[in-house]
Structures are given as C-alpha cells and as structure tokens.
Amino acid sequence: MTQREEITYFGAGPALLPTPVLQTAAQALVNYNGTGLGLAEHSHRSKIAEDVLNTAKADLATYLDIPDNYEVLFMQGGGSGEFSATVYNMVGIWVEKRKQKILKELGIAEGKDISEDVIATELRKAVEEELKIDYLVTGSWSLKASQEAARLLGPEYVNIATDSRKINDGKFGKIPEEKSWNLSKNPAMVYYCDNETVDGVEFPGFPEVLKSNGQDEEPIVVADMSSNILSRRIPVKNFSLIFFGAQKNLGCTGVTVVIIKKSLLPPTIATPSPSLMRKLGLPIGPIVLSYETIAKNNSLYNTLSIFDVYIAGQVLKSLLKTFSDKVDGQQAIAEKKANLIYAALDAHSNVYKVVSDKSARSRMNICFRVTKSQDVAESEKQFIAGAEKIGLTGLKGHRSVGGIRASNYNSISLEGAEKLAAFINSFAESK
Structure with a gap:
C-alpha cells in the first residue's frame, strides 16, 4: 500500500492538500470541538457555522x-x-x-x-x-x-x-x-x-x-x-x-x-x-x-x-502561521519552485518543449511535451511511468491537449519540485 508521504502529487485539481490540514479536518468531521457532532452535521445557521465562515473570510x-x-x-x-x-x-x-x-x-x-x-x-x-x-x-x-x-x-x-x-x-x-x-x-x-x-x-x-x-x-x-x-x-x-x-x-x-x-x-x-x-x-x-x-x-x-469552508480556513491559518510576510512569502517559494522546474526543461531543449512562451509561463501549471524520440506519445508514456516509479504522480496533461502538466500549487513542497527537476534531468540524460 502506498503511503501519503511517499508521493508528490502534481495533479491539476482537485489538488494536493497539506497533510496537517487533513488530519485536523478528519477529527472535525467526526467530533467538532467536543460538540459530539461532526462539522458537516452542524446546521449552517448555527453559531458554530457562522464563526467558521467569518473566521475564514477574515x-x-x-x-x-x-x-x-x-x-x-x-x-x-x-x-x-x-x-x-x-x-x-x-x-x-x-x-x-x-x-x-x-x-x-x-x-x-x-x-x-x-x-x-x-x-x-x-x-x-x-x-x-x-x-x-x-x-x-x-x-x-x-x-x-x-x-x-x-x-x-x-x-x-x-x-x-x-x-x-x-x-x-x-x-x-x-x-x-x-x-x-x-x-x-x-x-x-x-x-x-x-x-x-x-x-x-x-x-x-x-x-x-x-x-x-x-x-x-x-x-x-x-x-x-x-x-x-x-x-x-x-x-x-x-x-x-x-x-x-x-x-x-x-x-x-x-x-x-x-x-x-x-x-x-x-x-x-x-x-x-x-x-x-x-x-x-x-x-x-x-x-x-x-x-x-x-x-x-x-x-x-x-x-x-x-x-x-472549514478546510479552506485551516489552509489559510497554516499559510498565515508559516509566512509572517503573508502572501509575499508564498510567492517567493512558488517562484523558486517554478524556476527550478523550468530551468531543468530549458537545459534539455532537445528533449522537452515547453508549451507556453517565456513571456507568459505559468508558475502554477507547467505544461510541456517530451520530444525525446519521434514518437512523442511513447516518450511521454515513458516519462510518466518513470516519474510514477519514484512517487511523482498526476503529471498527465489535460485530455484536450495531452502532453505533460506539472501543477506547482502551494501544497507542492520545495523538495517535491527539486525531485521533479532532478527526474527531468535524469530522464533527458538516460538512453
């Protein structure tokens, strides 16, 4: 059985959630704050629900x-x-x-x-x-x-x-x-x-x-x-x-x-x-x-x-606790992760083709094709299979366009981005 900590999920959405948030939410789903009821069972008209909503908004x-x-x-x-x-x-x-x-x-x-x-x-x-x-x-x-x-x-x-x-x-x-x-x-x-x-x-x-x-x-x-x-x-x-x-x-x-x-x-x-x-x-x-x-x-x-709403609120609390400079801190991490992945792709332009122009590259959804051989579909199949072997999952592109898509959302750790960049390099250099 695959354990949660063994994979880095790059799916485009629904996306990866922080594990501590899920653990807190799991308890809240069974018994919220000792009320004997899970949060999903409390009335949306209750004071409890109102507090959850107003806190998330704030x-x-x-x-x-x-x-x-x-x-x-x-x-x-x-x-x-x-x-x-x-x-x-x-x-x-x-x-x-x-x-x-x-x-x-x-x-x-x-x-x-x-x-x-x-x-x-x-x-x-x-x-x-x-x-x-x-x-x-x-x-x-x-x-x-x-x-x-x-x-x-x-x-x-x-x-x-x-x-x-x-x-x-x-x-x-x-x-x-x-x-x-x-x-x-x-x-x-x-x-x-x-x-x-x-x-x-x-x-x-x-x-x-x-x-x-x-x-x-x-x-x-x-x-x-x-x-x-x-x-x-x-x-x-x-x-x-x-x-x-x-x-x-x-x-x-x-x-x-x-x-x-x-x-x-x-x-x-x-x-x-x-x-x-x-x-x-x-x-x-x-x-x-x-x-x-x-x-x-x-x-x-x-x-x-x-x-x-409660899960969203817990994500916000986690972000505010992690970054004293609020969204600016997360932005710095997001850009660092994206730069790592794009740098690996650009270093092997004979193997990978980034879909978007450099002037409009997304930091969140890194889309590319694998052109290692003339059979692009087969190259991409091998890329995905190799990535999955080392716990890098959710990399298949959208069904309407195909290719590879690494969704670099906030929950992707710096270590996860580094691991993907390393695999991009090793796959390009393999025979």
Missing part, C-alpha cells in the same frame, strides 16, 4: 490584504458557475447604471415615479447599441467563459477583445500585446483568466491598459484566479471582482470564493427588476448566483458546505 482578507471596501462571498457552482454569475450580475449592474444615466438625461429627479415601459424603451435602444462584455481569450477557460456569455446573452453582445490563438499558429500559449487589444467603450465588464491551467499561461501582472486613469469611468475588471490565488500578491484594488474555486490552492472542491467591490452591491447600486430585464430581452439569473442575495445573507442564503 483570514483571507488578512492574507491577501483585501481592502475594507470589498466583500468576500462563499458560493457554490465552481468557476463554471461564475462564468454565468458574472454575466448575470455585471449586465444587471450595467443596466442599472445606464438607467440612472437615462433618468438624468430626461431630467427626472431621483425617487420620482416613471413608467417602467418608458424607461424600457430608452434602455432597449442603449442595450442594442452599447451593451458589450469584453473577453481576453488566452486559454481554454477564458474561451469557455466567453462561450457561456454568448450562450446566455447572444454573440452580438460579446466582444473577443483578444484571442491569443491568432498570434500562435492557432494554439494557446502566448498573451497578445496590450496595444493590440480591441476593448469596447465602457463594457459591462472586461473578463480574463489570470492563469490558464490547461495551457500553462499566466498573466505576468495586472494589464496596464485596464488600470483606471482617474478620468474616464473606472473599468469593470473581472478575473478568474481559480488556479493561482494565494500564490502571489495581487493588486485587489484594481479589480471589480475576483473569483476562484477552492480546489487548487485554498481547499477542496465544494466552495467558490468571490471578492467583490461593495460599490457593486446595494445600497450603492440597486438590482434591476426582473420585469425590466425581461422587457429588455436580457437573462435573469438564478437567485443562488445573485451577488446581492449572497452578500445580504452573509453567504448563507442556501445551505453552504461549512465543512469545505
């Missing part, structure tokens, strides 16, 4: 230095659910902002009654002429997000501001220069995936072109950080919304976290009525995907998996 805010003008939501549905939620919510916000602008242009004082039909007529014209959602398509997940937006809204409202396949022979692997992006004027949001797990592409930093210039209306920037959250410092203030599934660096499958500016929630901005959205021909999202509803109920509108 520790996340501390670790990432989230400003006070942001709200943290725990939701369900994963990243794919957020592909839809962002569309429903951000389009609704765009409609409400446009409505207020129309009322002002018509000289109608706030609070004064006006027929919804009159507003709908003006808004319908604005929707048809102005509504756009911008997507930066740099990999498989941002592509899926854009496709979901087109399915929900209609392709006429979706603007692919950039598609990296157009500069890379039809494949993902690069991020086009910002000057080439075709961004809309005041879109409902600009959406991008900060780290593409399938294609090994990561934005090196926040795009300059999306920064507020303090003059125009502040851009609504939405980012999917499911696979690199907690691994590096991020300028939270530059984003309107960040979301991430827990199952890479934060915890296990079951919860999704949203960090959203409070200015995008009531009482700062209202949600358009369902009847108005219907008159505009725009979709109305499920209530469990409503940021307003989830925020109003402190993430407890429906039955949240508190046990999964």
Whole structure:
C-alpha cells in the first residue's frame, strides 16, 4: 500500500492538500470541538457555522490584504458557475447604471415615479447599441467563459477583445500585446483568466491598459484566479471582482470564493427588476448566483458546505502561521519552485518543449511535451511511468491537449519540485 508521504502529487485539481490540514479536518468531521457532532452535521445557521465562515473570510482578507471596501462571498457552482454569475450580475449592474444615466438625461429627479415601459424603451435602444462584455481569450477557460456569455446573452453582445490563438499558429500559449487589444467603450465588464491551467499561461501582472486613469469611468475588471490565488500578491484594488474555486490552492472542491467591490452591491447600486430585464430581452439569473442575495445573507442564503469552508480556513491559518510576510512569502517559494522546474526543461531543449512562451509561463501549471524520440506519445508514456516509479504522480496533461502538466500549487513542497527537476534531468540524460 502506498503511503501519503511517499508521493508528490502534481495533479491539476482537485489538488494536493497539506497533510496537517487533513488530519485536523478528519477529527472535525467526526467530533467538532467536543460538540459530539461532526462539522458537516452542524446546521449552517448555527453559531458554530457562522464563526467558521467569518473566521475564514477574515483570514483571507488578512492574507491577501483585501481592502475594507470589498466583500468576500462563499458560493457554490465552481468557476463554471461564475462564468454565468458574472454575466448575470455585471449586465444587471450595467443596466442599472445606464438607467440612472437615462433618468438624468430626461431630467427626472431621483425617487420620482416613471413608467417602467418608458424607461424600457430608452434602455432597449442603449442595450442594442452599447451593451458589450469584453473577453481576453488566452486559454481554454477564458474561451469557455466567453462561450457561456454568448450562450446566455447572444454573440452580438460579446466582444473577443483578444484571442491569443491568432498570434500562435492557432494554439494557446502566448498573451497578445496590450496595444493590440480591441476593448469596447465602457463594457459591462472586461473578463480574463489570470492563469490558464490547461495551457500553462499566466498573466505576468495586472494589464496596464485596464488600470483606471482617474478620468474616464473606472473599468469593470473581472478575473478568474481559480488556479493561482494565494500564490502571489495581487493588486485587489484594481479589480471589480475576483473569483476562484477552492480546489487548487485554498481547499477542496465544494466552495467558490468571490471578492467583490461593495460599490457593486446595494445600497450603492440597486438590482434591476426582473420585469425590466425581461422587457429588455436580457437573462435573469438564478437567485443562488445573485451577488446581492449572497452578500445580504452573509453567504448563507442556501445551505453552504461549512465543512469545505472549514478546510479552506485551516489552509489559510497554516499559510498565515508559516509566512509572517503573508502572501509575499508564498510567492517567493512558488517562484523558486517554478524556476527550478523550468530551468531543468530549458537545459534539455532537445528533449522537452515547453508549451507556453517565456513571456507568459505559468508558475502554477507547467505544461510541456517530451520530444525525446519521434514518437512523442511513447516518450511521454515513458516519462510518466518513470516519474510514477519514484512517487511523482498526476503529471498527465489535460485530455484536450495531452502532453505533460506539472501543477506547482502551494501544497507542492520545495523538495517535491527539486525531485521533479532532478527526474527531468535524469530522464533527458538516460538512453
């Protein structure tokens, strides 16, 4: 029987969790804090559940230095659910902002009654002429997000501001220069995936072109950080919304976290009525995907998996205990691990081909092909088999692209990365 300590698991997700966290969680699953019940059995309306949730939110805010003008939501549905939620919510916000602008242009004082039909007529014209959602398509997940937006809204409202396949022979692997992006004027949001797990592409930093210039209306920037959250410092203030599934660096499958500016929630901005959205021909999202509803109920509108929140909270406590400089400390380790692995691959360029361009290499998902022989598939089969013999597992690439993928998440130790780098070297040098 293989023991846990004998392997280093490089799977892309669900990912490896710290063993001490799992040991603590195992006890909590049976009997939480001497209550006689496991945490998964306690009511999500209980004081116990509320404390677990609020502690996790506070520790996340501390670790990432989230400003006070942001709200943290725990939701369900994963990243794919957020592909839809962002569309429903951000389009609704765009409609409400446009409505207020129309009322002002018509000289109608706030609070004064006006027929919804009159507003709908003006808004319908604005929707048809102005509504756009911008997507930066740099990999498989941002592509899926854009496709979901087109399915929900209609392709006429979706603007692919950039598609990296157009500069890379039809494949993902690069991020086009910002000057080439075709961004809309005041879109409902600009959406991008900060780290593409399938294609090994990561934005090196926040795009300059999306920064507020303090003059125009502040851009609504939405980012999917499911696979690199907690691994590096991020300028939270530059984003309107960040979301991430827990199952890479934060915890296990079951919860999704949203960090959203409070200015995008009531009482700062209202949600358009369902009847108005219907008159505009725009979709109305499920209530469990409503940021307003989830925020109003402190993430407890429906039955949240508190046990999964607890695991995430334990991961955060472990990170805060390990790194006095919080996320900066983890970032230094993540970069050191990634550099070790990439250096080994680059040292044998006749044997390995890194999928992504050096300008956009992911620190979290290191994707490469093994070209040791003309039969690439056979070379990769031998590579995986050899790695597994020494406890390096989960290296098979995504089914849609094949190849090798080493997911270098926070739970991968420096020793694990060193062991993989050593194997990359030895495999290249073997006959």
